[in-house]
Amino acid sequence: MGNSRSSRRRRYEEKDASDDEDDGEYIRQLELHLTRLIAYAESADPTLQREVAEKLANAAVKAERQVQIVNLGGLRLLVPLTRSRDAEVRRLAAHALANLSVDAQNQIKLAEDGAIPVLIALLACQGEIHVQRQAAKALANISVNVRNKERVAEEKGIIPLVELARSPHVGVRVEAVAALANLAVNDKNEQEIARVGGLEVILDGAKAPSVDLRSQCARALRNLSVNTDNKARLRDLGAIPLLRDIAASRGTRAAAQAQRALENLEASDKK
Secondary structure: OHHHOOOOOOOOOOOOOOOOOOHHHHHHHHHHHHHHHHHHHHOOOHHHHHHHHHHHHHHOOOHHHHHHHHHOOOHHHHHHHOOOOOHHHHHHHHHHHHHHOOOHHHHHHHHHOOHHHHHHHHHOOOOOHHHHHHHHHHHHHHOOOHHHHHHHHHOOOHHHHHHHOOOOOHHHHHHHHHHHHHHOOOHHHHHHHHHOOHHHHHHHHHOOOOHHHHHHHHHHHHHHOOOHHHHHHHHHOOHHHHHHHHHOOOOOHHHHHHHHHHHHHHHHHHO
């Protein structure tokens, strides 16, 4: 694929309520209370579940704690929480997983510990836009890893992400497209995204007024325009004038990505 593609790790942060805590003390407390926290996570009491999920979501903002939480068994807490009957608990658990997935080693561990099907299941939480958004964020991060691109596809994650890229909620669309852009840095995924209607959905998003959405769509189109069949389809769908318009907006995040997508599409005329 060479330089025709790019994928970025993206950091998602909230204010860490425990910024002033001593790291060593935090680790000791987490180790000390791990059993109790797991019991809370599996408890039927949403108040206790919410307390656990919020603590981990906030703590996972710090890079060093992202690693600590996973190494100390944090996934044993979070996976049960994603299945809570309480929507706020599910949101916080998905947010914690999104924060944890920023770390490159955690991306591998999350996948190995079964987080990918859990996150894909959360994409289907109808009406819970914050849960869907956080789950898509986590999948975008996880999909930076080369092997994880294959794992997400194997777990049937592409179709629900394409569906979410049609969401009426811009924030959800941004994260779903970001995940698709990362997944597209893979030959089979690039073809699969096109096969299930992803090209049309992403081109539609590239016309939106949202700067963030246009930027992610331009990045996705850059990655999706490597495949020969996709090039032809994108040209037929009118991608070239749209990308020229985006590329003309110099100084924007989308412009450089749109320009690279154009180069990919126009290269098909030079065979």
